[in-house]
Amino acid sequence: MTEIRHIVFDIGKVLVHYDPDLPFSRLIPDETERKRFFETICTHEWNIEQDRGRSWEEAESLLIAEHPDHEENIRNFRRHWHEMVPHAYDDSVELMEALIDKGHDVTMLTNWAKDTFTEARQRFPFLERPRGITVSGEIGMIKPDRGIYDHHASTFGLNPSETIFIDDSPKNVEGAKAAGWQAVLFTDAATLRRDLEQRGIEA
Template structure:
């Protein structure tokens, strides 16, 4: 296995907590109604198009005519987005910072809407510490599409075989491997530290 010279972190559910239920448990108190709303109205497939670069205005205009009775809560998805990302995972952030302080080349690669990521950068200063970030909404490509991995490697001069990717999504891990990267599935900071040691990364 090629020695790891570059380490790439995902952000959501690796470094930052994300949960749409946090505001919507208040906005739609009934759990069955709330689940129906996420399964049929503001679905994961609808939301990820904002990660691909679609504006929130376009996203709302697409589904409000289909679900006019839910217009207010459709708009609430963007209005209350800040509540969905309440805090960082301190142990993961500390591990990332330890890698940076130890001289490792660390970058970030995330599926994230462009405008909400600007907000996240303002709220969580540690996002400025890695050498750079690829945000899917800025380049209109999302993981696990091959193009976003190739774009990130080209932008930051990464050798794919010497790059380790860390993500909480199995399909995104598989996408990185298909792009020629090494990759591990994130399940927690303790396991990540063990994975890094196993792969010969000096901490």
């Protein structure tokens, strides 16, 4: 196995908790109705376009035109976004910072809307620790599309074969491998630590 010289972290569900149910369990108390709302209105497919760079104003307008009776909760998705990311995973953050302190080259690659990531930077100071971050909403590309991995590698001078990517999404992990990177699926910090140690990386 090629020696790893670069470590790239995803952020959501790896370093920072994300769960839209947190505010919406209050806003739409009925579980069946809430599930239907996320499956048919504020869907993952709708939300990922904000990660690709679409503005919230456009995103809301499109949905409100289709579902005028749900205007309030459509707007609530952005309005209550801060409640969806209530905390970081301390053990994951500790591991990432230990890797940096040991001298490892650490960067981040995230699917995240431009404006909400600006807010996240203010709330989670550890996001400033790595050498740099590629934010999908800032460049108009999202994982697992090949282009975003190539862009990140080019921007930060990474040799793909010497790069390991850490993400909670199997599709994004496979996207990294297709781009020539090494990659591991994140489940928890303890498992990640073992995965890195098996590849000769110690924090």
